[in-house]
Amino acid sequence: MSGRRGGGLSLTHNWISLAGIVVAVASFFAVACLIALDLFRGSGNPYVGILTYIVAPAFLVLGLSLIAVGAVGERRRRRTLEPGTIPAFPRIDLNVPRERRAFVAVMAVTVVFLASTAVGSYRTYQFTESVTFCGKTCHAIMTPEYTTYQQSPHARVACAQCHIGPGAGWYVKSKLSGAYQVYATLLDRYPRPIPTPVANLRPARETCEQCHSPRQFLGEVERTYTHYLPDATNSAWTIRMLVKIGGGDPRFGTVGGIHYHMAIANKIEYIASDHERQVIPWVRVTDAAGRVTVYQSSDTTMKPAAIAASVPRVMDCIDCHNRPTHVFRSPVDAVDLALFTGRIDRALPYIKRQAVLALVKPYATTDLARRGIAASLTAFYTSSRDSLPRSDPAQLARAVAETQRIYAQNFFPEMKVSWRVYPDNIGHWNFAGCARCHDGSHTSADGRTISSACTTCHTIVEQGPAGKVESRLAGLAFRHPVDVGGAWQQMKCSGCHAGALVD
Numbered sequence: 068m069s070g071r072r073g074g075g076l077s078l079t080h081n082w083i084s085l086a087g088i089v090v091a092v093a094s095f096f097a098v099a100c101l102i103a104l105d106l107f108r109g110s111g112n113p114y115v116g117i118l119t120y121i122v123a124p125a126f127l128v129l130g131l132s133l134i135a136v137g138a139v140g141e142r143r144r145r146r147t148l149e150p151g152t153i154p155a156f157p158r159i160d161l162n163v164p165r166e167r168r169a170f171v172a173v174m175a176v177t178v179v180f181l182a183s184t185a186v187g188s189y190r191t192y193q194f195t196e197s198v199t200f201c202g203k204t205c206h207a208i209m210t211p212e213y214t215t216y217q218q219s220p221h222a223r224v225a226c227a228q229c230h231i232g233p234g235a236g237w238y239v240k241s242k243l244s245g246a247y248q249v250y251a252t253l254l255d256r257y258p259r260p261i262p263t264p265v266a267n268l269r270p271a272r273e274t275c276e277q278c279h280s281p282r283q284f285l286g287e288v289e290r291t292y293t294h295y296l297p298d299a300t301n302s303a304w305t306i307r308m309l310v311k312i313g314g315g316d317p318r319f320g321t322v323g324g325i326h327y328h329m330a331i332a333n334k335i336e337y338i339a340s341d342h343e344r345q346v347i348p349w350v351r352v353t354d355a356a357g358r359v360t361v362y363q364s365s366d367t368t369m370k371p372a373a374i375a376a377s378v379p380r381v382m383d384c385i386d387c388h389n390r391p392t393h394v395f396r397s398p399v400d401a402v403d404l405a406l407f408t409g410r411i412d413r414a415l416p417y418i419k420r421q422a423v424l425a426l427v428k429p430y431a432t433t434d435l436a437r438r439g440i441a442a443s444l445t446a447f448y449t450s451s452r453d454s455l456p457r458s459d460p461a462q463l464a465r466a467v468a469e470t471q472r473i474y475a476q477n478f479f480p481e482m483k484v485s486w487r488v489y490p491d492n493i494g495h496w497n498f499a500g501c502a503r504c505h506d507g508s509h510t511s512a513d514g515r516t517i518s519s520a521c522t523t524c525h526t527i528v529e530q531g532p533a534g535k536v537e538s539r540l541a542g543l544a545f546r547h548p549v550d551v552g553g554a555w556q557q558m559k560c561s562g563c564h565a566g567a568l569v570d
Contacts, residue, residue, distance in 0.1 A: 081137045081141045082137070083137030084134045084141070087131065087132070087134035087137060088134055090129060091131050093126075094126040094127035094129075095127055097126075098123045101115070102119060102190065119190075120187060120191035196231070197225065201230075208252060211393070211482055214475075215392070215393045219394055232273050259483045260483045260488050264343070264385070264389065270383060272383065275384045279384070284324075284326040284329075286314070289308075291305065291307045292308075294306070296548060297417070297419045298420075299416045302532055303532060304530075305529065305530065305533070306529070307529035308528060309526045309528060310524065310525045311323075311523075314326060329383070333353065334381065335382040336351045336353075336379035336380060337350045337379060337380060337386075338369075338374055338377045347504055348369045349364070350362040350509055362510060362517050363510065364506075365510065387500070388492075390493070395486040396473070397486040397565075397567065398422070398566060398567050398568075399423055399497075399566055402473065403419075405422075405469050411465070421444055423567060424443070425444055426473065426478070426567075428443070430478075432480055437471050437475070487566070498561050498565075499559055499561050502559045505519050505523065521545055527542060527543045
């Protein structure tokens with residue numbers, strides 16, 4: 068081609084272009100081999116994916132850029148040394164066999180490169196949207212989220228389906244925000260724990276409701292909860308209730324129940340006085356008829372001027388289902404589940420109490436926690452006590468292993484993460500949840516109050532200890548498992564039941 072005219076040698080005959088050729092050729096073969104390996108064998112290692120779709124292509128682009136830079140520099144040098152011999156722009160004469168062959172070769176390489184770029188770009192997109200990329204690449208940061216994700220109801224739903232959703236717009240936004248996250252990770256400037264709720268999260272109607280349509284909510288759902296008391300026999304206490312989830316579609320009956328909050332025609336807005344949205348002093352309800360009712364809490368310390376200056380948030384699924392995937396179980400709940408499933412033997416005296424106490428002790432690292440849990444439980448059950456029979460070593464070993472597993476799946480001291488830092492707003496057990504608004508203190512100007520009655524959301528049909536369960540389909544008044552008088556009626560459940568026995 069004309070690159071040889073006036074000088075005899077190709078414009079790429081310079082150290083910069085030659086270095087670029089070496090880098091480009093090596094990178095091209097590396098990319099081709101890695102993509103072939105990924106297509107035909109696959110790999111769960113996130114760093115292989117990063118090497119295949121980010122690092123190696125970046126070196127390929129670098130090599131091609133060096134070739135171009137070197138060629139442009141060489142052309143300018145020759146035009147300076149030999150004025151008039153080299154035209155301002157390259158000329159291609161397809162009547163010249165050598166230039167025609169070069170042109171065909173360049174076009175062939177270009178087609179192959181563009182095709183490879185298309186495949187690589189698509190695979191890069193797929194990789195950066197994958198659970199492997201989200202959960203394992205920044206392994207130290209995302210370990211809590213990735214661990215809890217794997218044992219969640221959404222374990223087969225890719226991270227991007229909830230955090231990004233469909234469409235190119237939010238994909239671009241997520242990658243732009245991810246640029247800062249990469250910077251924070253590389254320079255170790257990320258907060259511990261990662262703060263929630265996530266800022267600028269896509270509305271639930273565009274993500275959650277792609278699968279969970281509010282039009283299909285109706286009726287009541289049965290739920291049975293088995294709790295174990297921290298006594299010598301780990302006594303079981305069962306509560307079976309009908310949860311009034313209600314519905315949001317008038318075609319199926321009266322709009323009501325818990326999902327009244329998400330009914331198609333209703334609009335509920337609120338103002339929170341804290342970043343975590345756990346304290347809600349102001350609520351505004353607009354019903355299907357357009358009637359507007361404002362409820363304000365008598366307990367709030369938020370000044371009227373601050374409320375007036377705040378922008379209300381429109382309530383959506385995430386305001387209650389704020390831990391749909393990354394659920395960090397409290398020690399009490401996790402040990403209850405282990406006892407219920409038999410992973411911890413109830414025959415071990417006081418195991419409910421001792422396991423919870425071992426879990427809530429402060430540990431600097433997960434490894435120290437593993438050893439501390441083993442030492443704590445072993446010391447309790449092997450010490451000589453007249454009132455405590457010696458335990459079977461195998462039975463104790465299983466309890467220790469299960470308690471360690473519970474810790475590993477719910478506690479992450481390196482990231483300062485546990486159930487305490489991420490409130491779960493479903494229900495009102497360990498956190499205020501529903502009682503953020505349904506606490507009896509939110510009153511409207513005309514005297515109406517947001518109800519705090521238990522029967523607003525559920526009906527208890529069975530409750531009591533094993534062998535003495537009382538039943539009544541019409542509903543039972545809640546009976547506290549432990550005789551504490553009427554104190555529990557004067558406070559929120561979360562005031563005592565904060566997930567541990569030592570709070």
